[in-house]
Amino acid sequence: MAPPAFVRLAAHPLRWALLTTLAGDDLRVRELTERVGRPQNLVSYHLRLLRDGGLVTATRSSFDGRDSYYHLDLDRCSAALAETGAALHPAVRPGPAPAPSGRIAVLFVCTGNSARSPIAEALLHRRSGGRVAVASAGTRPKSALDPDALRVLREGFGIDVAGQRPRSVDAVAGRRFDHVITLCDKAREACPEFPHHPRRRHWSVAEPSGQGAFRRTAAEIDTRVRHLLPDLVAAQDKEARS
Structure with missing residues (x-):
């Protein structure tokens, strides 16, 4: 190109x-x-x-x-x-980000579905104003969300997901997604194929450990999510024209 x-x-x-x-x-x-x-x-x-x-x-x-x-x-x-x-990148275009013209479905996947992917899910839901149907899952889900992930979402972004529980990618395997985004390198290799051929993306985000690391990870994911939104709309528009 x-x-x-x-x-x-x-x-x-x-x-x-x-x-x-x-x-x-x-x-x-x-x-x-x-x-x-x-x-x-x-x-x-x-x-x-x-x-x-x-x-x-x-x-x-x-x-x-x-x-x-x-x-x-x-x-x-x-x-x-x-x-x-x-x-x-569409996000580098000056002016306000365009809004989706229809429903876009996004799935975030990490290994345990206890920190990175639920953080991404919560932030994309907030940033899109609910206009993106977003979910998260894990290739080997843990039993509960990480307390530091709950804390950083609550204190840093005012988002409470305390009632949410990790789930397996098998639990959402039958749903239709437009985009599947893996957030850790292990999950990228273990993530199964989905029907309807969603676009696959990968964000190599290190697993956080400690409150300071969780704040940095959440900030990194938030930046990626803000840049993701215009890209989702551009992909939707391109598909509509094809």
Whole structure:
């Protein structure tokens, strides 16, 4: 997959120097040559590429019609940067995250279903405002949720899941999911295939141990969940168009 046009243009050191130089001044070629310290023929070549890419424009000097001033189109650069971010990941797109147009079902899986996956379940439910049908399960579920997981959700996010119990992936094997996300490396290898062919994802999140580690793990999962939501909507829109 080729990188976006803005990346290809701006990544060259001389073109980046020209863009940053033109960000504050409209300049003639000879002035740009002096500023960036490169030969005029080389500067002219790269200016032509920036003009072809729509990032730089040229206007004839009203003082000397034989000369031209080069101008950086900051609006076009801003739009190109937004397009570049969206090409990397939908969450990098500026503005508020889009809401799902229909129900999306997500399953989080870890080994014991006592910490990481129930934390992810609770946070995605909160972040999506209940618009995502989210569940969690374990490949080898424990008998109860970890007290530190309960504490970090309650104290850090105001979420109470004390009545929830770990369950096996076998208990949800018959449900339809759009996305199945494993949160530990052991679970990735042990997670079974599901009917309806959900999209499989993997987050390699270390198993927490101790209150400080649980806070860091919850913060990491929350960041991943916030970035997941726009990606879920983008995948839903793509499927609807296909």
